[in-house]
Amino acid sequence: MNDTVISVKDIQKTYGKQTVLDGLHFEVKRGSIFALLGENGAGKTTTVRILSTLIQADSGSATIAGYDTSREAESVKKMISLTGQYAAVDELLTGEENLMMMGRLNHLNRKAVKERTTELLEQFDLTNAAKKPAKTYSGGMRRRLDIAISLLASPEVIFLDEPTTGLDPRSRRNMWSLIERLSDNGVTIFLTTQYLEEADQLADQIAIIDDGKIVEEGTAEELKRIIGEEKLELTFNELDTYQKAQSLLKGQVNETDRVISVTAGSTENLRQILNTLHEHGIETESINFRKPTLDDVFMDITNRKRKELSANA
Numbered sequence: 001m002n003d004t005v006i007s008v009k010d011i012q013k014t015y016g017k018q019t020v021l022d023g024l025h026f027e028v029k030r031g032s033i034f035a036l037l038g039e040n041g042a043g044k045t046t047t048v049r050i051l052s053t054l055i056q057a058d059s060g061s062a063t064i065a066g067y068d069t070s071r072e073a074e075s076v077k078k079m080i081s082l083t084g085q086y087a088a089v090d091e092l093l094t095g096e097e098n099l100m101m102m103g104r105l106n107h108l109n110r111k112a113v114k115e116r117t118t119e120l121l122e123q124f125d126l127t128n129a130a131k132k133p134a135k136t137y138s139g140g141m142r143r144r145l146d147i148a149i150s151l152l153a154s155p156e157v158i159f160l161d162e163p164t165t166g167l168d169p170r171s172r173r174n175m176w177s178l179i180e181r182l183s184d185n186g187v188t189i190f191l192t193t194q195y196l197e198e199a200d201q202l203a204d205q206i207a208i209i210d211d212g213k214i215v216e217e218g219t220a221e222e223l224k225r226i227i228g229e230e231k232l233e234l235t236f237n238e239l240d241t242y243q244k245a246q247s248l249l250k251g252q253v254n255e256t257d258r259v260i261s262v263t264a265g266s267t268e269n270l271r272q273i274l275n276t277l278h279e280h281g282i283e284t285e286s287i288n289f290r291k292p293t294l295d296d297v298f299m300d301i302t303n304r305k306r307k308e309l310s311a312n313a
């Protein structure tokens with residue numbers, strides 16, 4: 001069996017003068033969780049809309065389970081489910097009624113619909129709320145119902161467009177374990193997110209999208225290894241000492257907490273950093289070492305690309 005379930009080649013999409021996707025290229029392995037990670041406006045939803053056949057790319061191609069998303073849209077639609085920003089939930093119906101209705105729309109027989117509905121209500125922790133109208137559900141419950149509805153058609157690929165945006169921390173964790181359970185059943189999950197922690201926690205493969213291009217791709221560990229070295233986190237008591245240090249050191253800054261993170265590097269490098277601060281009479285409140293996070297990776301990669309662009313301009 002072919003290992004690749006989604007294949008995207010050189011996709012280009014513009015809206016008026018704005019290039020939204022600029023030569024997008026990646027592959028997703030069958031049965032994996034793939035995260036497309038990027039800031040607001042990076043092009044994540046546009047990618048999902050093209051892959052799920054809602055809109056067409058200007059050029060390039062994409063296939064899902066071997067079917068072309070533009071020429072064989074009907075076959076693609078049978079393979080996928082799309083949830084998230086396109087909620088399938090009917091607010092006036094109960095959770096159970098929503099599932100039953102979608103089951104019948106998918107031409108399942110009455111007995112199969114009943115069985116699958118009970119199963120999904122249980123799996124998604126909605127049994128107690130089954131007889132209540134969806135409009136009374138919390139944000140987390142509504143999203144769970146939305147995903148449950150999408151599973152009635154037994155899709156091969158599930159698109160989850162920012163599944164935890166706006167959820168509180170507990171609902172977010174619940175959603176994560178639900179996504180992990182879905183993946184355990186062998187379905188491929190294509191997830192978009194702006195949360196690095198979410199990609200780190202869930203994804204087998206992460207592609208970072210910035211300005212419509214994949215700027216880096218790999219497992220969370222591989223991406224962290226790009227930065228590789230430990231970070232030295234310097235915290236300052238006073239705003240003016242923090243600002244003085246900021247003008248002397250190269251690193252990520254967090255003005256609210258008065259923290260500067262620099263790459264620790266060699267002992268010689270460390271000595272230089274501390275000497276520089278000492279020579280300028282700058283006292284630190286605390287100094288900590290920490291391993292790089294995906295946040296560092298993201299900041300580093302996007303900053304590097306922006307510098308390259310401005311150098312070439």
Ligand SMILES: Nc1ncnc2c1ncn2[C@@H]1O[C@H](COP(=O)(O)OP(=O)(O)OP(=O)(O)O)[C@@H](O)[C@H]1O
Nearest residue numbers: 015018020038039040041042043044045046047194
């Ligand atoms: N139908 C449209 N017409 C014009 N511009 C659009 C359209 N759809 C998207 N865009 C623009 O394309 C860019 C990328 O949008 P997209 O929704 O794909 O980003 P995103 O990464 O999903 O961000 P978000 O997290 O905010 O949804 C944005 O600048 C957006 O304004």
